[in-house]
Every structure is written in structure tokens, then in C-alpha cells.
Amino acid sequence: METVPRDELDARIARLQETLDRQGLTGALILHNVGTYYFSGTIQTSFLFIPVQDEPLLMVLKSQERARRESSLDRVVPIPGRSAVASTLAEAGLSLEGTVGLEMDVLPASLLFWLQKTFPDCRWEDVSSGIRVQRMIKSDYEVAQIRRALEVEHEAFMDLTRFIREGMTELEVDSRLAMLARQGGHQGVVRMRGWNQEMTYAHVLSGESGTDASYLNSAHGGAGTCVAVPQGASPKKIQRNEPIEVDFSVGINGYLGDQSRTYVIGSLPDPLQKAHDCSFRILDRFRAIARPGVPCEAVFRAAVEEAEQAGLGANFMGYGPNQVRFVGHGIGLEIDEIPVLADGFKQPLEPNMVLAVEPKFVLPELGVVGLEDDYLVTQDGVERLSITKQEVLQVEEPDR
Amino acid sequence: METVPRDELDARIARLQETLDRQGLTGALILHNVGTYYFSGTIQTSFLFIPVQDEPLLMVLKSQERARRESSLDRVVPIPGRSAVASTLAEAGLSLEGTVGLEMDVLPASLLFWLQKTFPDCRWEDVSSGIRVQRMIKSDYEVAQIRRALEVEHEAFMDLTRFIREGMTELEVDSRLAMLARQGGHQGVVRMRGWNQEMTYAHVLSGESGTDASYLNSAHGGAGTCVAVPQGASPKKIQRNEPIEVDFSVGINGYLGDQSRTYVIGSLPDPLQKAHDCSFRILDRFRAIARPGVPCEAVFRAAVEEAEQAGLGANFMGYGPNQVRFVGHGIGLEIDEIPVLADGFKQPLEPNMVLAVEPKFVLPELGVVGLEDDYLVTQDGVERLSITKQEVLQVEEPDR
Numbered sequence: 001m002e003t004v005p006r007d008e009l010d011a012r013i014a015r016l017q018e019t020l021d022r023q024g025l026t027g028a029l030i031l032h033n034v035g036t037y038y039f040s041g042t043i044q045t046s047f048l049f050i051p052v053q054d055e056p057l058l059m060v061l062k063s064q065e066r067a068r069r070e071s072s073l074d075r076v077v078p079i080p081g082r083s084a085v086a087s088t089l090a091e092a093g094l095s096l097e098g099t100v101g102l103e104m105d106v107l108p109a110s111l112l113f114w115l116q117k118t119f120p121d122c123r124w125e126d127v128s129s130g131i132r133v134q135r136m137i138k139s140d141y142e143v144a145q146i147r148r149a150l151e152v153e154h155e156a157f158m159d160l161t162r163f164i165r166e167g168m169t170e171l172e173v174d175s176r177l178a179m180l181a182r183q184g185g186h187q188g189v190v191r192m193r194g195w196n197q198e199m200t201y202a203h204v205l206s207g208e209s210g211t212d213a214s215y216l217n218s219a220h221g222g223a224g225t226c227v228a229v230p231q232g233a234s235p236k237k238i239q240r241n242e243p244i245e246v247d248f249s250v251g252i253n254g255y256l257g258d259q260s261r262t263y264v265i266g267s268l269p270d271p272l273q274k275a276h277d278c279s280f281r282i283l284d285r286f287r288a289i290a291r292p293g294v295p296c297e298a299v300f301r302a303a304v305e306e307a308e309q310a311g312l313g314a315n316f317m318g319y320g321p322n323q324v325r326f327v328g329h330g331i332g333l334e335i336d337e338i339p340v341l342a343d344g345f346k347q348p349l350e351p352n353m354v355l356a357v358e359p360k361f362v363l364p365e366l367g368v369v370g371l372e373d374d375y376l377v378t379q380d381g382v383e384r385l386s387i388t389k390q391e392v393l394q395v396e397e398p399d400r
Numbered sequence: 401m402e403t404v405p406r407d408e409l410d411a412r413i414a415r416l417q418e419t420l421d422r423q424g425l426t427g428a429l430i431l432h433n434v435g436t437y438y439f440s441g442t443i444q445t446s447f448l449f450i451p452v453q454d455e456p457l458l459m460v461l462k463s464q465e466r467a468r469r470e471s472s473l474d475r476v477v478p479i480p481g482r483s484a485v486a487s488t489l490a491e492a493g494l495s496l497e498g499t500v501g502l503e504m505d506v507l508p509a510s511l512l513f514w515l516q517k518t519f520p521d522c523r524w525e526d527v528s529s530g531i532r533v534q535r536m537i538k539s540d541y542e543v544a545q546i547r548r549a550l551e552v553e554h555e556a557f558m559d560l561t562r563f564i565r566e567g568m569t570e571l572e573v574d575s576r577l578a579m580l581a582r583q584g585g586h587q588g589v590v591r592m593r594g595w596n597q598e599m600t601y602a603h604v605l606s607g608e609s610g611t612d613a614s615y616l617n618s619a620h621g622g623a624g625t626c627v628a629v630p631q632g633a634s635p636k637k638i639q640r641n642e643p644i645e646v647d648f649s650v651g652i653n654g655y656l657g658d659q660s661r662t663y664v665i666g667s668l669p670d671p672l673q674k675a676h677d678c679s680f681r682i683l684d685r686f687r688a689i690a691r692p693g694v695p696c697e698a699v700f701r702a703a704v705e706e707a708e709q710a711g712l713g714a715n716f717m718g719y720g721p722n723q724v725r726f727v728g729h730g731i732g733l734e735i736d737e738i739p740v741l742a743d744g745f746k747q748p749l750e751p752n753m754v755l756a757v758e759p760k761f762v763l764p765e766l767g768v769v770g771l772e773d774d775y776l777v778t779q780d781g782v783e784r785l786s787i788t789k790q791e792v793l794q795v796e797e798p799d800r
Binding site: 001002003004031032033037041042043044045062063064065066070078102104105106107108109110111112113126128171172174175176178179180181182183185186187188189191195196198200212213214215217221223224225226227228229230231232233235251252253254255321322333 | 401402403404431432433437441442443444445462463464465466470478502504505506507508509510511512513526528571572574575576578579580581582583585586587588589591595596598600612613614615617621623624625626627628629630631632633635651652653654655721722733
């Protein structure tokens, strides 16, 4: 099985150590599984200590032999339980002292209490912001994984133009995507960092389903199958001449692609086609203005401006109280990475950010239309990573 | 769409209020999505305050109109952001004061810091244990949802006896399950409470794949597709006469079924068949001894005894350092509920617990075999909720 190259890990650790030094921390204790994978190359249950200087120490609970196989770090040691963390650190000539960084945005409070009790002389500080900022910038290796995910998504997007039929339920289309994703090698899990946020691999929303907002921080929600997971595909049957929005995510080696396309059997009613045209123009404008140095909020404002010029300001990225205030976001190991292309986000674009840009429109009673495309910020602009064409995808109708 | 009956919510809230009273708490602030759903009937983004006396107040961020539609609570009010929590409570004649309960096992530290800063006069105490204990006992409504999930799983288990073919990859079988699950109405998400734990809907592990342990707290892991999600199905091709273990979970209205079956094309080698026979005997013994009042650890020890009598103590629930020390667990809104049928777990069985009992054996180089069946604890024993037969499921071979 492919493992994360050692030079990737070395570069990531060196970058974190710069952050630790700047923040006055003696080290970081990485406990969240995504962080463990990012810095060690394995996601096996572990305590990973990265000192501000010196080599990191990965202390593994389970599976120990698998962590050794997966991680190319030099110091990978088994521990029988978390009570052995202090002594294992000491044996390696390390200790938790001074102020140590933790990813407080995801760390459960009860685990923090345990750390406070176990290491009473230690102070703890949030280092999640530094780690998220670091992870904004993707290496060539990381971009290559996202490209692979987009290839799987492209094949599936094309498959649907031949698969969808009038009268089929959203769930049938969704289940086809599940199958194509896994057959294409999708890792099976779409990781989301936000508290209480969760995703399946896809949203398949036809007609009015697309107007159902949800607890998700996204332009669309969907009815879903039940109140317990009120998002995504439902038993609703797909009709002619209504938009079928498909938001689809696949993960390869942890890295997620995140794209959306609008399908139709027949043709879109005029207001929806005009909204889709506007999505297309927003992406055009994004490509024209996006380059290193341009603030994220400027990209968002340009998108809002295009939407307003088309008379669609109230429909942009949701409708009414359910509008979300962004037009795109970083993608990587998690689907909700920074930067966010949003008002107030002054962060300038930087080379090697990877962004999902998703201008979408919700029209009450009619549905949701729009595009989501993935881009790499280059030295002087952006490169489109998405393969699939941006037009509304016409469902083939062999019987007609 | 079906909603959670009001009398369900009333009973749950009354039971929590008893716990709050006993623990000396003035109320509980329910913030984790599963808790929100359990006590309010909606999972929309909210702050739910349940005072020790008085009606609960659900303050909804998004989606507000959907929360009103989904929850039958009397007091469902929109708030523009979390800064409005204090004033909204005050308007309802409520306040956060004294000691308030939080689910500290899942609450992110940064959110706790925000609460401490925003409500400086308040003390915070962990109430997660009381809530998990409460949720062990299922109502008839909850059991009915689990039964529905098991029906979907049964149809899919039977489908696989006709679908699996020699040379097919684990991922192809997995993707078939994904499709059948969604077509059967699976909610798309399998919720797991444990820190850093995550699940897809299924593990499909053939032959040696079944011996690959993982970061999951389970008897088997599987190779998976990549090091980022090292569990579940892989591109490995399925062979004749090797075990194909299928662990499968489906959620209906939030409630999860969790079952496993062993398949084979041809016949299992003798050591594997003997191990499977032992799984069968362990479930027999479970049904014979399990009744209210019997401690969980007694059930576990009886299982270990059966395994040891068969000379399979070292293979039971994993092999070597990857053995896990339980034979079953509660299921409900989360797949890793309590009680745990494990050593040291003195909790006696109680009527209306629902348990997934999963005696499994990992044989090095050969694979994993075993059963996972779901049971309801009744007044004087247990009722088997699983429909699917417990024998090794023979794959049909039309060409032979």
C-alpha cells in the first residue's frame, strides 16, 4: 500500500516546528486523527509528540505493527495505554513541560482534563490555527492525490449522464455514486472538521429537494431519508425539466475532491438556466481575478456582485435566512479547510492553495443549480483541476 | 417525513431532569448533534437548554424553519448567532447559573472555553455519563427503528449470496452494500461516539484481509483502500474457500443495526469452520444466560470460556496485541453505545437494552470469521432481533 513519502513528513514537521517556535511552545501533542495522519503518515491510535526541536515521537496504542508499517518516522514506539505516555516520553529523553500546543477546536474537553491532571506542571495552548494555516498550502504530492480523486469523480459524473432516468429516485442515483466511488477507490470516509458537521460522499437533489436547507454549512441541504440525517438524497422521484444537483466527494490517500454539477432530463426552465449561466460567469470571473495576493473576501465580493447584477442576490448560496456567506473553501484532508472565500476573510490567496469554488443558486420551489470546481492557486493565477465540463450535463435519453 | 413522537421526547427529558436533580445540576446545555436529536427530535444546529425543572428551550441557528417542522418541543426559537444565547434564555425566563451539565466526552475544548468566558458565573460539570446510561434503555419506538434497520440489512445479506463471485474485489461487494443500504433507506451516516473513531456502513474482509487490525476498537480492521482510512474493503480479489466477513450497519431514523455474517464460495477450511461453530455456540450460551440482573462481565467471561474450551482463546476478538476485550456493545443512535459486554463492566443487563453481540475469531493468515447478532433484553431473557440465519452463508454458484 502507498505510504506518505518521508520528505513530505519532514517538511510538514519542520514547518510546524517554526510555528511552535514563533508561538513560544515547547512542542505540540497531536491527538486528532487527521493531525496524526498529516504529521506521521499513519492514523493508527497514537499520541504524537512533536518537540519544537528534536525528532517527533509517535506512541502507538493500536495497531502497533500497522503504525510501524505505515509511518516512516524514525521513532515509532508501542505503548500499552495512555498511562505510559509520560514514561515513554522520558525514555526518549523528552518531556511535556512549559507550554504545549493542542488542537483545541477538536480536542474533547474530557481529554484536556486528563492531560491537565496527568501533567500538572504543563500549560496548554491552542495550536490548531497554526496547523490549519499550514495545511492550507499543499505540496505537489498532496495536489496529485486531489487530482486522482477528481478523476474518479469525473468518471462518475459522466456515468450519471447515461444512468439517470425519469422516475428514478434521488436515492437510486445516490447509491450509484456510492458504488462508483468505492469501485474507483474512494476511501469510504469524507472528513469534516467543523463541530457537529458531517457528510456522506454525495448530495443528489432534484427540483424542490434542492431548496431544503439543513444544519450543514452549505448552500444546499436536501431532505435526506429521515430527520436524524436531514441532508442529501431522498426517496423523491426525479422529473423531466427539473434541475438535478449532484455534489460529490471522493477521497484518495486522505485527500478529497469536492465538485458539483447540475443535470437535467430535457431542459431547465428559464430562471434556472439563467442562474446556472451566472454560476458559470462567476467561475469565469474567479479565474480572471484570482492570483496570489488577492484577498479571499475580494473573490467573494466579486461573486456576490455577479449574482446581484443578474438579479439573483437573494438566491446566491442559499435563500433567505439559510444563505451561507461564502463562495468557496479550501479542500485537503478535510472538506472544510481554510481559506474560506468569504466576507471578512482578509487572507490573501497564496500559491499551492487548493480551493473548491461553488457558486450556487437556490430558487424557491424550483431547486438548486450551480457549479463547484476545484482550483490550484499558481504563481500567477489559478489552474483548474476539475476535468468535467461546466455546462449543464444533459441526461442521455436513448428511447426518445 | 416521520418525526420523533412528542411522548418520546417528554419521557427522555423527564428522565434527564431526574439525573440533573440527583447530580445537583441546574440544567444541561445539550450541544452535540446526537444529544440534540435525542432530546429535541431535530438535529438542526442549535443550543438546547434543559433546566432541571421547567420546559426545555431549543435555540436554533440553522435551519430555523426546518427545526420548527422537525421538533415537537413547545419552545423552539430562532437565534441569529451564539452571542444571542444569554439574552434568548433571559427572554424565556431562564438563565445559566449554578452548575450546568455538558457532554464533556465530545465537547470541543474551544467551545468549553467560550462557555466559560461567556457565562463566568456558571460552573460546568460532565453529564455525559448520565446521558449515556439513560440512552442504554430503549423505548418501544427506538426498538422498532432498529428492527427496520435490520430488515434492510437482512435483504442485503441475502442479496450477497447471489451477488458475490470468485475474483470479485472486496470493494465491488462493499459498493453493492452501499447501494442496497441507500436503496433500503439508510440515512447515509453511521455515528460513532468514540474519539477518533469512524465507520463506513460496512467491512467486507476476505481471507487474509480479515487479519489486518486497525485503529478501530473492533475485532477486525481490514486493509481499506489507503493508509488514510485503513479499514474496510480493499481491492483484494475474493477467492474460493476463504472466509468473507461482512460487518454491516444501516441507520433508520438515526437508529443503527449492526450485524456480521460470514460468507464462503465453496467451503471453509476446517480451522475456520470450527471457529465459526464456536461463534454460534457463544451466541447460544448468550441466549441461555442473558437476562436482567446478569452483569455484562459475566456474559463476556462466558464467551471467553467457550473460546478457550475450543482452544481459540488467543484468536478471540482479534489476535495477539490487537485483541479487543469485549464481545458486544449497546447500539442505538451511535454504534458504540453502552453497556459494553466486557471484563470489569459490572453493569447488570436491564430490560430494553439493545445489544450487538459479536463473537469473532481472527486466525493468522486465514482470516476472520464470526457472527454479530442484535438482541433486545426482555423481562426474563433476550429476544433475537436479527432475522438472518446464523449459519455460514453459502454463495450460490449458478455456473457449477
